Amino acid sequence: MFELPKYRRILITGANGLLGQALVERLSHQPSYDVLATSHDNAPKLRHQSCGYIPMDILETEEMRHIFIDFAPDVVVHCAAMTMVDACETQRDLCWQLNVGAVEQLVRLCRTFGTRLIHLSTDFIFDGEAGPYDEKARPNPLSYYGRTKLAAENAVRTLKNDQWALVRTILVYGTGQKLMRRNIATWLIGQLDAGKTIRLVTDQWRTPTYVHDLADGIERLIRFRKAGVWNIAGREMISIFDFGKAIAQTLGFDANLIEPTNSNTFTQPAKRPLKSGLLILKAESEIGYKPKPIPYNIHDMIKRDAVLRTETDEA
Numbered sequence: 001m002f003e004l005p006k007y008r009r010i011l012i013t014g015a016n017g018l019l020g021q022a023l024v025e026r027l028s029h030q031p032s033y034d035v036l037a038t039s040h041d042n043a044p045k046l047r048h049q050s051c052g053y054i055p056m057d058i059l060e061t062e063e064m065r066h067i068f069i070d071f072a073p074d075v076v077v078h079c080a081a082m083t084m085v086d087a088c089e090t091q092r093d094l095c096w097q098l099n100v101g102a103v104e105q106l107v108r109l110c111r112t113f114g115t116r117l118i119h120l121s122t123d124f125i126f127d128g129e130a131g132p133y134d135e136k137a138r139p140n141p142l143s144y145y146g147r148t149k150l151a152a153e154n155a156v157r158t159l160k161n162d163q164w165a166l167v168r169t170i171l172v173y174g175t176g177q178k179l180m181r182r183n184i185a186t187w188l189i190g191q192l193d194a195g196k197t198i199r200l201v202t203d204q205w206r207t208p209t210y211v212h213d214l215a216d217g218i219e220r221l222i223r224f225r226k227a228g229v230w231n232i233a234g235r236e237m238i239s240i241f242d243f244g245k246a247i248a249q250t251l252g253f254d255a256n257l258i259e260p261t262n263s264n265t266f267t268q269p270a271k272r273p274l275k276s277g278l279l280i281l282k283a284e285s286e287i288g289y290k291p292k293p294i295p296y297n298i299h300d301m302i303k304r305d306a307v308l309r310t311e312t313d314e315a
């Protein structure tokens with residue numbers, strides 16, 4: 001006999017972002033979930049979803065408290081964050097407020113209202129000396145963004161053991177409606193389509209994650225009421241250069257437009273881990289998480305993008 005999910009009311013923060021949109025799509029059409037999407041903006045970017053939307057600034061504790069009182073969420077999936085790694089390096093106060101201060105407030109609210117917190121974290125908490133990493137690996141962030149995400153993890157861990165889950169993910173790609181920032185796949189496809197030459201690093205290794213695989217993994221954590229630390233990522237450990245080549249080849253672009261380079265040639269404010277990557281054995285074996293291969297996901301992304309464009313044209 002299947003047990004009905006106990007947790008039904010799901011509050012999503014950052015619902016207009018890359019992951020937030022995929023989660024809204026994944027959860028809102030399932031009758032077992034009552035979803036409230038929240039984000040910065042006055043309106044949702046993704047239309048035609050069966051869920052409520054309300055603006056919520058994660059820096060406004062009172063605003064969050066009122067939404068907790070009105071909606072009484074069983075689970076919060078916290079996707080909102082300052083995610084631009086170089087901006088985090090240069091705008092440290094804002095980054096700390098968004099990535100740590102807001103999480104501390106959410107933790108307090110979750111404790112008061114008995115709400116489970118699923119918090120999104122990152123491979124950037126590691127130094128990239130010995131990836132791919134499992135859930136027990138020791139963090140050592142190189143960037144300010146990584147430090148704030150680690151501090152947030154520690155804040156989340158102060159909740160009772162069955163009340164929190166940390167989802168670590170990495171190099172998330174996919175499409176969405178009017179996204180504020182490009183991800184590696186959308187950027188790369190745009191460049192290739194314009195016939196531009198691109199230089200990608202051969203010395204940074206990742207397990208790139210398709211956003212809809214990630215949303216599926218998070219839904220499983222909710223459905224099976226899992227707590228603790230979970231790596232939810234792609235399965236292929238690949239350099240960013242080879243990831244770019246794989247995208248080009250999948251879509252029939254000229255892969256020679258992608259040239260190899262290495263991290264020393266870039267002067268970016270934030271240092272990136274070289275060999276990160278996340279091992280997903282725990283999620284595969286305990287919650288049946290099955291990320292799909294990169295070519296499959298790239299084709300899926302193109303199909304979804306075509307649908308989103310049609311919706312934008314109709315608006």
Ligand SMILES: NC(=O)c1ccc[n+]([C@@H]2O[C@H](COP(=O)([O-])OP(=O)(O)OC[C@H]3O[C@@H](n4cnc5c(N)ncnc54)[C@H](OP(=O)(O)O)[C@@H]3O)[C@@H](O)[C@H]2O)c1
Pocket residue numbers: 013014015016017018019020039040041056057058059078079080081082083098120121122123169170171172173180181
């Ligand atoms: N993308 C990756 O490669 C990656 C990798 C590892 C971990 N993660 C983690 O996964 C999570 C989701 O990432 P993502 O790629 O979906 O991020 P994203 O596309 O940048 O979305 C973040 C969302 O947070 C919202 N937000 C920012 N400040 C806010 C505020 N004060 N109040 C309410 N909402 C606010 C943004 O709204 P606006 O659009 O209005 O700014 C945006 O919709 C983050 O915690 C990130 O650290 C991401």
